[in-house]
Amino acid sequence: MGSGVARVRGIELAYEEAGAGGPAVLLLHGFLFSGAMWRGQLEAFSAEHRVVAPDLRGHGRTTVVAEGAATMEEMARDAAALLDELGIERVTLGALSMGGYVAFAFYRLFRERVRALVLADTRAESDTDDARRAREEMRRTALESGMDAIADSMTRKMLAPATLASRPETVAFVREMILRTPAAGAAAALRGMAARPDQTSLLPEIDVPALVLVGGEDAITPPRSSEAMARAIPGARFEVVEGAGHASNVERPAEFNRALADFLKDVKRDA
Ligand code: MLT
Numbered sequence: 001m002g003s004g005v006a007r008v009r010g011i012e013l014a015y016e017e018a019g020a021g022g023p024a025v026l027l028l029h030g031f032l033f034s035g036a037m038w039r040g041q042l043e044a045f046s047a048e049h050r051v052v053a054p055d056l057r058g059h060g061r062t063t064v065v066a067e068g069a070a071t072m073e074e075m076a077r078d079a080a081a082l083l084d085e086l087g088i089e090r091v092t093l094g095a096l097s098m099g100g101y102v103a104f105a106f107y108r109l110f111r112e113r114v115r116a117l118v119l120a121d122t123r124a125e126s127d128t129d130d131a132r133r134a135r136e137e138m139r140r141t142a143l144e145s146g147m148d149a150i151a152d153s154m155t156r157k158m159l160a161p162a163t164l165a166s167r168p169e170t171v172a173f174v175r176e177m178i179l180r181t182p183a184a185g186a187a188a189a190l191r192g193m194a195a196r197p198d199q200t201s202l203l204p205e206i207d208v209p210a211l212v213l214v215g216g217e218d219a220i221t222p223p224r225s226s227e228a229m230a231r232a233i234p235g236a237r238f239e240v241v242e243g244a245g246h247a248s249n250v251e252r253p254a255e256f257n258r259a260l261a262d263f264l265k266d267v268k269r270d271a
Contacts, residue, residue, distance in 0.1 A: 001042055003035075005061070008081035014061035015054040015082060019046030023115065023268060026079060026091040027053040028099030028106075030121070030247070031189055032154060032178045034060030037096070040253035041260065049092075049264070054082055056102065058185025066184040069191035072098075076106035080113065092267060094118035094260070096249060097221065098189065104199040107206065116267045117206065118260060120213040121221050121246050124229055126198040135190040142183040142190075151178045160217040160245035170251060203232035209270070210236040211263040213256065215244030237263060 001018040016035040025045060027038040035053035042051045055062040056075045065074075079102065083091065092115050095103035100122025107114055127135070141149050155175045156164065163170055210233045214226035223240055230238035239259040244251040 001039070001046070006082050006085040008085055009078055011057060011063035011065060011078065012061075013054055013057070013063070013078055013082055015052055016042055017050070017052050017086075018042040019048070019050045022049040023271070024050045024052065024083075024088045024091045025264070026083065026088075026093050027051065028075075028079065028093070028095040028102050029053065029056060029059070030097035030099055031193065032059070032181045032186060033096075033174075033247075034177055034180070036060065036177060037247070037250055041094070041249060041257065044253070044257045045260070045264070048268075050088070052082070052086065052088070052091075054079060056099070056189075058188045059181055064182045064185040064188065066188055068188070069195050070185070070188035071192040072101045072105040072196045073109070074192070075102045076109055079106060080110050083113065089113065090115045092116040092118065092264065094120070095122065096120040097122050097246065098193060101193060101196050101199075104202055105196075108199075108202060114208055115271065116209040116211075116263070118211045118213065118263065119229070120256075121215060121218050121226070121248055122229075123221050123225055124199040124203055124232075126196055127194050132194045135194045139187045139190045142186045147179050147181060147183055147186065151175050154178055157219060158246040160215060160243060160251060162217075162243055163245060163251045167251070174247060174250065200232070203229065204234065206233045206236075209263070209267050211259065212236055212238045213248060213259055214240055215246055215248035215251065216240045216242045217244065218246045218248065220246045
C-alpha cells in the first residue's frame with residue numbers, strides 16, 4: 001500500500017493506492033473522512049485491482065480551498081484529474097455518503113469513464129431547508145470552535161450502537177479522522193453539500209452495473225431510502241451490511257468486502 005500527492009487543478013491532491021494491475025477501482029470517502037477510511041478495501045482488493053482512494057478537497061492531506069463552497073462537481077473534476085495523472089482511463093467508482101454525491105456528479109460529467117458504480121450509505125436527493133440550516137450551524141461551530149466541538153457528536157451519529165459499545169479502536173479511528181479534518185475544509189464541504197443538486201432524475205439513466213450498500217443501522221441514510229434508491233437504478237443490486245451504521249465499510253469490513261467482492265467479480269466477468 002502506498003500514498004502520493006498529485007498536483008492537479010491548482011491543488012495538491014493526496015491519495016492512497018494499492019495494487020499495480022487489474023481493473024481500477026476509485027474510492028471516494030464521506031464527509032470528515034479521508035482516503036484512509038478505505039484501508040480495509042485497499043488491502044482486500046489490491047491483489048486483483050488497482051485501488052486508488054484520494055483525500056477529497058479540504059479533507060485529509062489535500063489542499064483546503066477555503067473560499068466559498070467545495071462543490072461536489074469540483075471534487076468530481078479533481079478525481080478525474082487524478083485519474084489522468086495516474087494514467088487510468090476507466091474505473092469502478094465506489095463511494096460512501098458525500099463520496100456518493102461526488103460520484104453522481106462524476107457520472108454526469110464523465111460517464112464514459114465509469115465501468116460500474118458502488119454507492120454506499122448515500123442518497124440522491126438534495127438537502128431540505130432544515131438540513132441546509134443545520135449545515136450552516138455546523139459550519140459556524142467548526143470555524144469558531146474547531147473540530148473538537150463536533151467530533152464526539154459526529155462520531156456517535158456515524159456509528160452503530162454496537163460499534164460504539166464494543167469496538168473502541170474503530171471509534172477512535174473515526175474520531176481521529178474527524179479531528180484531523182481542517183475546520184476550513186469541513187466548512188467548504190458543508191457549503192458544497194448544501195448546494196448540491198437533486199440527482200434522483202439520474203438514477204433511471206444509470207446504465208452501468210450498480211451495487212447499493214447500506215449499514216443496517218445507518219441513521220443518516222437509512223436502509224429504507226437506500227433500498228428505494230437501488231430500485232430506481234435499472235438492475236441495481238442492494239445489500240444491507242448488518243450491524244453497521246453510516247460508516248459501513250469501516251465498521252463491518254468483512255461483510256462489506258464480501259458484497260463488494262461478489263459484485264466486482266461479476267463486473268469483471270461481464271466486461
Ligand atoms: C457523510 O458521511 O458524507 C455525510 O453524512 C453526508 C451528509 O452530511 O449529507
